[in-house]
Amino acid sequence: xxxxxxxxxxxxxxxxxxxxxxxxxxxxxxxxxxxxxxxxxxxxxxxxxxxxxxxxxxxxxxxxxxxxxxxxxxxxxxxxxxxxxxxxxxxxxxxxxxxxxxxxxxxxxxxxxxxxxxxxxxxxxxxxxxxxxxxxxxxxxxxxxxxxxxxxxxxxxxxxxxxxxxxxxxxxxxxxxxxxxxxxxxxxxxxxxxxxxxxxxxxxxxxxxxxxxxxxxxxxxxxxxxxxxxxxxxxxxxxxxxxxxxxxxxxxxxxxxxxxxxxxxxxxxxxxxxxxxxxxxxxxxxxxxxxxxxxxxxxxxxxxxxxxxxxxxxxxxxxxxxx
Numbered sequence: 001x002x003x004x005x006x007x008x009x010x011x012x013x014x015x016x017x018x019x020x021x022x023x024x025x026x027x028x029x030x031x032x033x034x035x036x037x038x039x040x041x042x043x044x045x046x047x048x049x050x051x052x053x054x055x056x057x058x059x060x061x062x063x064x065x066x067x068x069x070x071x072x073x074x075x076x077x078x079x080x081x082x083x084x085x086x087x088x089x090x091x092x093x094x095x096x097x098x099x100x101x102x103x104x105x106x107x108x109x110x111x112x113x114x115x116x117x118x119x120x121x122x123x124x125x126x127x128x129x130x131x132x133x134x135x136x137x138x139x140x141x142x143x144x145x146x147x148x149x150x151x152x153x154x155x156x157x158x159x160x161x162x163x164x165x166x167x168x169x170x171x172x173x174x175x176x177x178x179x180x181x182x183x184x185x186x187x188x189x190x191x192x193x194x195x196x197x198x199x200x201x202x203x204x205x206x207x208x209x210x211x212x213x214x215x216x217x218x219x220x221x222x223x224x225x226x227x228x229x230x231x232x233x234x235x236x237x238x239x240x241x242x243x244x245x246x247x248x249x250x251x252x253x254x255x256x257x258x259x260x261x262x263x264x265x266x267x268x269x270x271x272x273x274x275x276x277x278x279x280x281x282x283x284x285x286x287x288x289x290x291x292x293x294x295x296x297x298x299x300x301x302x303x304x305x306x307x308x309x310x311x312x313x314x315x316x317x318x319x320x321x322x323x
Contacts, residue, residue, distance in 0.1 A: 005054035073101030153199035240282025
């Protein structure tokens with residue numbers, strides 16, 4: 001599994017604060033040169049340490065999500081690219097809707113970057129693939145149109161087949177540089193989308209394009225203490241459908257252990273055997289049998305209950321593990 005590290009994200013309070021320090025250093029005229037440099041140095045150290053920690057934990061690439069940054073993005077994203085690539089030698093994902101910022105970042109980046117992202121919305125689909133072709137980047141393409149995200153797997157696949165892939169072929173972007181994202185949505189409020197995304201992954205892999213997802217979206221709006229289990233179990237299910245690239249937290253060691261168990265077919269523990277049974281069931285387009293579960297083992301029961309809400313067999317509630 002290739003993990004694109006998600007931890008440099010503008011929704012993180014510490015990331016937002018560090019970005020704010022950078023902008024403050026550039027824009028506040030009443031600061032001395034020493035004060036400005038101190039702010040920049042503090043933010044630089046924060047971003048570099050966070051990038052290194054992700055790569056040391058196994059990240060294949062690092063996502064740089066700075067938000068739209070309409071006023072300062074063209075300066076901020078190149079600064080962040082140079083800051084991070086100074087300490088890690090992995091691909092960087094440029095995660096913003098600001099195309100001027102992406103182009104500026106592509107001018108200074110060393111390794112082939114990933115643009116995150118286009119969609120089938122007309123303006124995005126017109127402009128973003130051209131930038132990806134111009135700079136030779138990889139491109140994440142979302143199965144979303146102006147009217148929103150369809151529920152059914154087939155409808156998401158059709159967006160890729162009828163709009164995303166043809167547009168990338170039209171501009172000359174190699175299919176191997178395209179990463180289709182069928183869009184993971186939260187089990188809390190969009191539960192019917194969750195199993196459909198698994199089937200969309202399975203079908204999209206047949207196209208020859210790459211497929212990736214944002215794993216932690218499945219647990220958005222879920223209580224924080226419950227999110228890791230949902231993410232980990234869904235990861236195993238998506239792997240069963242063939243997924244091998246995702247934006248996720250590479251520092252979740254238990255998640256990485258689930259991945260290792262599946263990839264190495266490690267059946268040395270009861271939990272490992274259950275995870276392999278889950279993986280094999282999804283791969284065979286079947287449902288996990290209750291016969292694979294030891295219902296006297298609380299960990300296995302929690303995994304079983306999580307599978308049921310992810311398959312939309314049991315309605316999600318924050319109390320689902322206690323029922």
